[in-house]
Amino acid sequence: MGNDPLLSGHITWIVVLIVVIKVIVAFIALMISVLLAIWIERKVISDMQNRIGPNRAGPFGILQSLADGIKLFFKEDLVPERSDKFIFKLAPYLSVIPAFITFTLVPVGGIVHIFGHTTELQVADPPIGILLLLAMSSISVYGVMLAGWSSGSKYPLIGSVRASAQMISYEAAMGLSIASVVLLTGSLSTRDMVSQQLGTFFGFIPHWNIIRLGVIPFIVFIVAITAEVNRPPFDLVEAEQELVGGFHTEYSSIRFALFYLAEYMNTITMSAIMVTMFFGGPDGPDPQFLHWLWPIAWFVVKTAIFFFIYVWFRAALPRLRYDQLMDLGWKVLIPVMLVWLLVVAAMRVSRPLGFAMVGLGIIGGLLLYRAIAVGRDRSTARELARPSRAEIEPPQDRREDHGAS
Amino acid sequence: MIIASVISVPQLIVFIVSVAIIAVGGVGLLTARYPVHAALFLVMTLFGVAILFIEEGAEFLAAVQVVVYAGAVVVLFLFVIMLLGVDREELASFAGDTVRVALAGVGVALILAVLFIVATGAWATGADSSAGKLTAGSNVGVLARSVFTTYLLPFELTAALLVIAVVGAVILSRRMVAETAAIEPAHLSERREVQQ
Structure with a gap:
């Protein structure tokens, strides 16, 4: 049933009540942070693009996303004529529910005493822990994929085929970087990951996984997770300039709002997961008063920083082309992470073996790179030797997409 | 009453619900008129089985069930169904x-x-x-220990088999491209020119 001390004893009504309260509080907190996140994103991006952004509803326009939500509620709800009605209505929920379930895994604070019971400040702490994140990210593929297919229209279908290829590709790199964290922790539980990161090196450098693992798994994870939740610069799924609106072109009203909600829930959840896996979760300096509050505050601050980084990505980076996206996933992230996983495993055995593995990885990588380059040159030479149509017709210019959202 | 002495009431409820999910998914899979609906019923069945795994204490199997079968295999089914355009009504x-x-x-x-x-x-x-x-x-640790010690050889052999299958698939698809190029060399070399 999990490692939570709350559930280890006899399950009484009060225990059930505490669990229900935790679920409701987590849900409301996530909803409010989504409202704030949309507002912050719009404000920050408009600052970066030298314009004002929303400033009408409430002080500094802070109620803008609430107003937008209410407006979407009262809009006409269209179901396209040629759509698959049931799946069209089902798809938004398949996006939202995995986003929330993943958030339940995140430890938001320390251990508290409430109503005479001891409990962890997280909704669920199952023994499979972080595997649930992988399971839910593979379920959220369905939301996007089925939304595109069931719309019965061309552009959404292209968007959803892109989306599923992209999400499956990056899941591998994401899983490998999670595996390195699991290898170091020796447990799948998110609570164990956090408690293993307590303490410091030499008294002042925090004992966080980003330092213990080398920075590489974190970089792979943040790139893979950005692609996984279809945030810019990996938002080829939506690509306004090419695909109208991608998989949610045909959606309107509250169903569209659900997709929008899912995107921001995912972004916040993934920021929180990164904090949990690489930045010590609720770990941080703890002045001796208000003992329960500080971990929550540190957690919120760290998560907010990562959300800001996502917004910054969106404002600063142009969208990748599809072949660049696939090359980055399969030819860079997965090989690098495979070698680094071996290095982490060797470091667990002994230091010299670890550094030997780093050396072996570099030599092996260079050999492989050279072999691929030689092979590519040979096949190019062979094809150039054949008579080509390009000698008759001039080649067309390659279209370049400068996607900036 | 015999059942009640073996498992508790909450377990019985979970069992009944998950078996209902499995049964509805299985029957739906067979009776669905569209291939995409059939694939989704299959996902439903897989979820029911995952719940049963959790009830039996096999959490790791449950997670793998969802990640591998629901998350990868059926998604590939759907991919093929959508790409090949067989997502029409099946009357057979x-x-x-x-x-x-x-x-x-x-x-x-x-x-x-x-x-x-x-x-x-x-x-x-x-x-x-x-x-x-x-x-x-949790029994994740116990499972890992037996897979990586007692059953290491079968595990590694399975891994080797999967790698061979992947390499074989790549080679088969590459050979088809090479044959197409032999028939129509201009098309490929044009693309090559453009890339440079």
Whole structure:
């Protein structure tokens, strides 16, 4: 049933009540942070693009996303004529529910005493822990994929085929970087990951996984997770300039709002997961008063920083082309992470073996790179030797997409 | 009343709900008129089985069930269905075909017989449980230890088999491209030119 001390004893009504309260509080907190996140994103991006952004509803326009939500509620709800009605209505929920379930895994604070019971400040702490994140990210593929297919229209279908290829590709790199964290922790539980990161090196450098693992798994994870939740610069799924609106072109009203909600829930959840896996979760300096509050505050601050980084990505980076996206996933992230996983495993055995593995990885990588380059040159030479149509017709210019959202 | 002495009421409720999910998914898979709906019913069945795994204490199997089968295999099914455009109504039905119905009946009888054998003894599988008795909490560690020590050779052989399958698939698809290039060399070399 999990490692939570709350559930280890006899399950009484009060225990059930505490669990229900935790679920409701987590849900409301996530909803409010989504409202704030949309507002912050719009404000920050408009600052970066030298314009004002929303400033009408409430002080500094802070109620803008609430107003937008209410407006979407009262809009006409269209179901396209040629759509698959049931799946069209089902798809938004398949996006939202995995986003929330993943958030339940995140430890938001320390251990508290409430109503005479001891409990962890997280909704669920199952023994499979972080595997649930992988399971839910593979379920959220369905939301996007089925939304595109069931719309019965061309552009959404292209968007959803892109989306599923992209999400499956990056899941591998994401899983490998999670595996390195699991290898170091020796447990799948998110609570164990956090408690293993307590303490410091030499008294002042925090004992966080980003330092213990080398920075590489974190970089792979943040790139893979950005692609996984279809945030810019990996938002080829939506690509306004090419695909109208991608998989949610045909959606309107509250169903569209659900997709929008899912995107921001995912972004916040993934920021929180990164904090949990690489930045010590609720770990941080703890002045001796208000003992329960500080971990929550540190957690919120760290998560907010990562959300800001996502917004910054969106404002600063142009969208990748599809072949660049696939090359980055399969030819860079997965090989690098495979070698680094071996290095982490060797470091667990002994230091010299670890550094030997780093050396072996570099030599092996260079050999492989050279072999691929030689092979590519040979096949190019062979094809150039054949008579080509390009000698008759001039080649067309390659279209370049400068996607900036 | 015999059931109530073996498992508790919450477990019984979970069991009934998950079995209902599995049954609805299975029947739906067979009766669905569109291939995409059939694939989604398959996902539903896989979820029901995952819930049963969790109830049996096999959390790791449940997670793998969802990640691998629901998350990858069925997504690939859907991918193929959507790309090949077979997502139209499927009208093939063998109701009325006596031979096929009889064969289906034999199949169902065989499955029931196998289920009976598995339920009454362990000789079909060799042991009740390879990962050892379930202690309190998680059995992920126990499973990992037995996979990476006692059963290391079969595990590595399975991994090698999968790699061979992937390499084989890549080679087969590359050969097809090479043959197409031999028939129509201009097309490929044009693309090559453009890339440079």
